Amino acid sequence: MKLRMLDTSKRRDVNKFVQFPFNLYKDCENWCPPIRLDITSIMNKKKHPLYQVSEADFFVVESEGDVLGRIAVNTPKSFSEYKGREFAFFYYFDVVDDVQVSNLLFTAVEDWSKQRGVEIIEGPTAFTRSGSKGLLVEGFEYKAPVGVNYNYPYYGGLVEAAGYVHHMDWASGKIDVEKDSIDPRIHEIAKRLQERGKYEVVNFNSKQEMRQYIADIHRVNHEAFNGSPEFIPYTLEEFEAMAEDLIAILEPGLPKIIKAEGEVIGFVIAYPDISDGIRKAKGRLLPFGWYHLLHAKKTTTNLVLNGVGIIPKFQGRGANAVLYSEMNKIRDDFPQFKTADNLQVADYNRMSYADMSSVGTHWGVVHREYEKEIA
Numbered sequence: 001m002k003l004r005m006l007d008t009s010k011r012r013d014v015n016k017f018v019q020f021p022f023n024l025y026k027d028c029e030n031w032c033p034p035i036r037l038d039i040t041s042i043m044n045k046k047k048h049p050l051y052q053v054s055e056a057d058f059f060v061v062e063s064e065g066d067v068l069g070r071i072a073v074n075t076p077k078s079f080s081e082y083k084g085r086e087f088a089f090f091y092y093f094d095v096v097d098d099v100q101v102s103n104l105l106f107t108a109v110e111d112w113s114k115q116r117g118v119e120i121i122e123g124p125t126a127f128t129r130s131g132s133k134g135l136l137v138e139g140f141e142y143k144a145p146v147g148v149n150y151n152y153p154y155y156g157g158l159v160e161a162a163g164y165v166h167h168m169d170w171a172s173g174k175i176d177v178e179k180d181s182i183d184p185r186i187h188e189i190a191k192r193l194q195e196r197g198k199y200e201v202v203n204f205n206s207k208q209e210m211r212q213y214i215a216d217i218h219r220v221n222h223e224a225f226n227g228s229p230e231f232i233p234y235t236l237e238e239f240e241a242m243a244e245d246l247i248a249i250l251e252p253g254l255p256k257i258i259k260a261e262g263e264v265i266g267f268v269i270a271y272p273d274i275s276d277g278i279r280k281a282k283g284r285l286l287p288f289g290w291y292h293l294l295h296a297k298k299t300t301t302n303l304v305l306n307g308v309g310i311i312p313k314f315q316g317r318g319a320n321a322v323l324y325s326e327m328n329k330i331r332d333d334f335p336q337f338k339t340a341d342n343l344q345v346a347d348y349n350r351m352s353y354a355d356m357s358s359v360g361t362h363w364g365v366v367h368r369e370y371e372k373e374i375a
Contacts, residue, residue: 001061001062001063001068001100001101001104002061002062002063003059003060003061003104003105003107003108004059004060004061004062005057005058005059005108005112006057006058006059006060008043008044008045008058009045013058014040014043016060016067017039017043017058017060017067017070017072017092018036018039018040018043019067020060020067020069020070020094021033021034021070021094022282022283023067024094024096025150028150028152029143029279030140030141030142030143030144030150031144031150032143032144032145032146032147032148032150032275032278032279033278033279033282033283034147034278034283035278035283035285036283036284036285037285038245039092042127042128043058048241049235049237049238049240049241050074050127050128050238052235052237052238053076053077053078053235053238054074054075054076054077054127055074055075055116056072056073056074056075056127057072057073057074057112058070058071058072058092059071059072059073059105059108059109061095061101061104061105068095068096068098068101069093069094069095069096069098069101069102069104069105070092070093070094070095070105071090071091071092071093071094071095071105071106071108071109072090072091072092072093072127073088073089073090073091073108073109073112073113073121074088074089074091074127075087075088075113075116075118076088076089076127076232078232078233078234078235079232079233082231082232082233085119085120086116086117086118086119086120086375087118087119087120087121087122088109088112088113088116088118088120088121088122089121089122089123089124089125089126089127090106090109090121090122090123090124090125091123091124091125091126091127091131092124093105093123093124093135093155093159094151095155095158097152097154097158099158099161102158102159102161102162103161103162106159106162106163106164109121110372110374113374114374114375117375118374118375119373119374119375120371120372120373120374120375121164121371121372121374122167122369122370122371123369123370124149124369124370125369128234128238128241128242128245131147132147132148132149132343132344132367133149133170133230133344133367133369134149134169134170134344134367134368134369135149135151135155135156135159135367135368135369135370136149136150136151136155136365136366136367137156137169137366137367137368138364138365138366139172139364139365139366140153142364142365143275144275145273145275145302145304145341145343146249146271146273146274146275146278146304147304147306148172148341148343148344149367156368159370160370162372163372164370164371164372165370165371165372166368166370167368167369167370167371168229168230168346168347168348168368168369169346169347169366169367169368169369170344170345170346170347170366170367170368170369171344171345171347171353171363171365171366172341172342172343172344172345172363172364172365172366172367173341173342173356173361173362173363173364173365174339174340174341174342174361174362174364175305175339175340175341175342175359175360175361175362176338176339176360176362177303177330177331177337177338177339177340178331178338179360182324182325182328182358182359182360183358186321186324186325186328186358186359187325187328189318189321189322189325190318190321190322190324190325190326191325193318193321193322194322198260198318199258199259199260199318199319199322200258200259200260201256201257201258201259201322201326202256202257202258202259203252203253203256204252204253204255204256205252205253206252207247207250207252209252210243210247210250210252210255211243211247213257213264214239214240214243215236216257216264217239217243217257217264217267217309218234218236218239218240219264220264220265220266220267220309220310220311221234221239221267221309223311223312224266224309224310224311224312225309228346228348228349229346229348230346246269246271249271249272249274249293249297250271251271251272251297251334253333253334254270254271254272254303254330254334255267255268255269255270255271256268256270256323256326258310258319258322258323258326260314260319265310265311265313265314265319266308266309266310266311266314266319266322266323267307267308267309268305268307268308268323268326268327269305269306269307269308270303270304270305270306270327270330270340271303271304271306272296272297272300272302272303272304272337273296273300273302273303273304273341274293274296274297274300275296276296276300277292277293277294277295277296277297277300278292278293278296280292280296281293299336300336300337301336301337301338301339302337302338302339302340302341303330303334303337303339303340303341304340304341304343305327305340305341305342305343306343306344308323308327308352310323320355324355324358324359327359328359342356342361344367
């Protein structure tokens with residue numbers, strides 16, 4: 001076996017890194033492939049905005065030319081400054097069930113990190129805001145929706161064998177959209193506040209309209225989550241790149257923003273679950289992958305809820321009720337959706353967990369982030 005740091009300027013190396021999980025999960029129906037182009041984009045050190053504020057490298061373990069495992073590591077400079085310690089994140093961890101292979105990968109990550117003065121490593125932690133966090137530790141029986149990590153059950157044991165310990169959990173759950181499980185009082189509060197002109201809900205009629213609000217959503221995201229343990233202060237350029245990834249699959253009318261006094265103060269990000277289309281396309285957009293994705297977008301009965309944010313000034317003042325009421329109205333406006341996946345609520349965010357439970361979320365999936373002190 002041989003460990004190798006990849007040269008991301010070489011297409012052959014990039015393709016090896018991208019292709020490995022497709023080989024590993026070829027017989028796993030619950031795994032949702034990534035869009036291959038998204039991974040090649042983030043590996044492009046000359047063009048991706050990640051590298052304006054971070055450093056990253058990518059490793060594989062090979063035997064006789066075959067990849068047995070892969071991992072990536074980056075130094076999130078803005079996060080380290082925010083926390084007052086030097087951090088590294090590992091991500092894109094995929095491996096055969098072999099502790100020797102996984103130990104080689106983590107040794108590479110730790111050596112790389114020590115050379116850069118890193119004190120603590122966390123992961124799996126996405127390099128971008130739109131990425132999924134953690135290893136799957138509960139809910140292996142469920143199909144992963146678009147953009148959510150799925151892994152074999154043995155992964156957790158391999159990570160722990162390398163000396164990593166539990167850091168935090170992220171809970172996801174399913175909502176039966178056809179049932180009006182929201183408390184009627186929430187609708188009443190939302191209606192009354194909007195009639196008084198306290199809040200205004202904006203629905204988008206086109207993707208171009210969505211783009212006009214990216215800077216506002218970036219600001220709200222920063223204000224809403226600044227102070228939370230895992231907040232990462234992304235630059236506007238990074239946020240714009242993430243937003244474009246989401247806009248590609250967003251459906252006008254699903255994502256919503258809320259205004260107060262003419263200013264954007266909250267948002268909810270919702271989009272069709274096109275995971276079955278990505279599975280059929282095997283992660284490729286060309287030559288015919290787009291057809292599978294567009295077909296899935298039109299025919300899926302599952303919705304993905306992946307982000308609700310309200311700036312602190314308006315939390316507890318009815319803005320939450322307005323957003324949750326609007327989420328519930330999706331049932332009437334988009335009758336194709338029968339279920340919804342509510343993604344990755346942090347274990348420290350008890351208020352959000354309680355709010356999402358009140359609108360009918362049945363929790364059953366847990367992703368876990370690990371950490372290791374190396375200095």
